[in-house]
Amino acid sequence: MPATSAGMTLERSARGHYSGVMNSPAIAKTKRRGVAIDAAAARPALLLAWYDRHRRRLPWRPPPGEAADPYRVWLSEIMLQQTGVKTVGPYFEKFVARWPDVEAMARASLDDVLRMWAGLGYYSRARNLHACAVAVRRDHRGVFPDSEEGLRALPGIGPYTAAAIAAIAFGRRTMPVDGNIERVVSRLFAVEEPLPQAKPLIQQLATTLLGASRAGDSAQALMDLGSSICTPKKPACALCPLNDECAARGRGDQEIFPRKAPKKTGTLRRGAAFVVTRGNELLVRTRPEKGLLGGMTEVPTSDWIAAQDDKAALQQAPTVKGIARWHRKAGVVTHVFTHFPLELVVCTANVPARTRAPEGMRWVPIATLAGEAFPNLMRKVIAHGLRV
DNA sequence: GAGTCGTGGCC
DNA sequence: TGGCCAAGACT
Numbered sequence: 001m002p003a004t005s006a007g008m009t010l011e012r013s014a015r016g017h018y019s020g021v022m023n024s025p026a027i028a029k030t031k032r033r034g035v036a037i038d039a040a041a042a043r044p045a046l047l048l049a050w051y052d053r054h055r056r057r058l059p060w061r062p063p064p065g066e067a068a069d070p071y072r073v074w075l076s077e078i079m080l081q082q083t084g085v086k087t088v089g090p091y092f093e094k095f096v097a098r099w100p101d102v103e104a105m106a107r108a109s110l111d112d113v114l115r116m117w118a119g120l121g122y123y124s125r126a127r128n129l130h131a132c133a134v135a136v137r138r139d140h141r142g143v144f145p146d147s148e149e150g151l152r153a154l155p156g157i158g159p160y161t162a163a164a165i166a167a168i169a170f171g172r173r174t175m176p177v178d179g180n181i182e183r184v185v186s187r188l189f190a191v192e193e194p195l196p197q198a199k200p201l202i203q204q205l206a207t208t209l210l211g212a213s214r215a216g217d218s219a220q221a222l223m224d225l226g227s228s229i230c231t232p233k234k235p236a237c238a239l240c241p242l243n244d245e246c247a248a249r250g251r252g253d254q255e256i257f258p259r260k261a262p263k264k265t266g267t268l269r270r271g272a273a274f275v276v277t278r279g280n281e282l283l284v285r286t287r288p289e290k291g292l293l294g295g296m297t298e299v300p301t302s303d304w305i306a307a308q309d310d311k312a313a314l315q316q317a318p319t320v321k322g323i324a325r326w327h328r329k330a331g332v333v334t335h336v337f338t339h340f341p342l343e344l345v346v347c348t349a350n351v352p353a354r355t356r357a358p359e360g361m362r363w364v365p366i367a368t369l370a371g372e373a374f375p376n377l378m379r380k381v382i383a384h385g386l387r388v
Numbered sequence: 389g390a391g392t393c394g395t396g397g398c399c
Numbered sequence: 400t401g402g403c404c405a406a407g408a409c410t
Contacts, residue, residue, distance in 0.1 A: 076406080077406065077407095078406095078407095079406090080405085080406040080407095081405090081406065081407045081408070082404095082405060082406085082407055082408095083405065083406080084404090084405050084406090085405085085406080087405090088406090122407085122408090124408075124409075125407090125408080128408080128409090155408095156407095156408070156409090157408085158407060158408045158409080159407085159408090160406075160407055160408085161406085161407075161408080164406070176406080178405090178406045178407075179404080179405060179406075179407085180405085180406070181406090219406090220406090223406060226406095227405090227406085232403080232404065232405095233403095233404095336401090336402095
């Protein structure tokens with residue numbers, strides 16, 4: 001497959017199809033009629049015209065015609081990585097209210113950022129968010145780089161996010177390709193090659209949808225299209241500005257795109273969690289900086305392994321003086337991570353006032369648990385353990 | 389390149 | 400209701 005490059009000509013196979021791609025009916029029709037204009041050339045304008053009428057109003061988007069704030073674009077793009085618009089909204093508002101610009105965030109502590117991020121998931125994003133703010137202040141005088149390359153060098157900014165910020169905030173002529181755009185483009189061109197192998201091809205095809213200007217709007221148009229019309233299931237093709245151009249719709253099998261390589265699901269892991277109270281306080285610790293739920297707060301637990309023996313898990317209970325006996329709560333707490341499902345049994349105990357926390361652990365008032373950096377798994381565990 | 393990394397919503 | 404999906408990055 002040819003390398004990604006804007007404006008590159010696609011190779012055609014002997015059968016008259018683009019490599020891994022079906023011809024769009026519009027192109028074929030144009031050729032049969034012998035019309036000189038290439039229908040494909042009109043797509044960027046069709047897309048932008050649709051966007052100007054139907055763009056979503058989102059907290060990080062300025063009013064039409066106004067320049068985007070790179071800080072808000074960056075913050076929203078990080079939050080939106082693998083996370084829905086609806087979920088991100090309140091978090092975005094909370095963040096910009098507390099930290100109105102990148103320098104303010106750079107002055108905040110990592111702990112404060114993690115606490116504000118709690119519940120959003122993928123916590124390395126919060127760590128990189130803070131590191132990025134610090135880097136922009138320290139290495140770029142508080143001003144975001146305006147090139148894809150400069151952005152790409154910052155923590156937490158990969159190929160997609162660098163292109164998105166460059167296009168949306170700085171008007172650079174580049175096309176970020178996210179899950180929405182992959183779906184729209186793979187249907188538009190009926191890309192038969194499965195993901196993720198098809199990524200370079202899709203990047204190249206997506207770039208053909210950029211017009212001469214308004215790169216950021218072109219990208220956001222495709223994202224809005226993918227989110228509201230060209231949806232994974234039951235796409236509303238009748239409302240799509242590119243429906244006449246769409247190869248998949250021409251064949252009537254839109255929903256089979258994008259093709260994807262089958263994914264394997266992880267095996268169940270099990271363990272035990274220990275909810276220890278001291279009056280109105282709860283025993284907690286902080287997870288290691290890196291890895292699963294890195295840097296987040298948790299109650300002590302056993303290890304989580306596939307062939308977990310209940311007895312072995314319970315033997316990993318923390319050693320706290322004053323615990324007469326453990327109470328095993330009925331039922332289990334279940335949680336599904338991307339790569340494995342988890343099942344935790346919950347044991348509880350209460351200890352006398354002034355009992356000391358074991359090494360590496362601490363007591364926190366139950367009344368302030370909402371402000372702790374607990375991932376949702378731990379909120380479920382604690383709710384289960386404290387339930388009467 | 390394939391694994392690792394959360395969470396909520398959807399049908 | 401369980402699998403799929405969502406504006407991916409990092410190793």
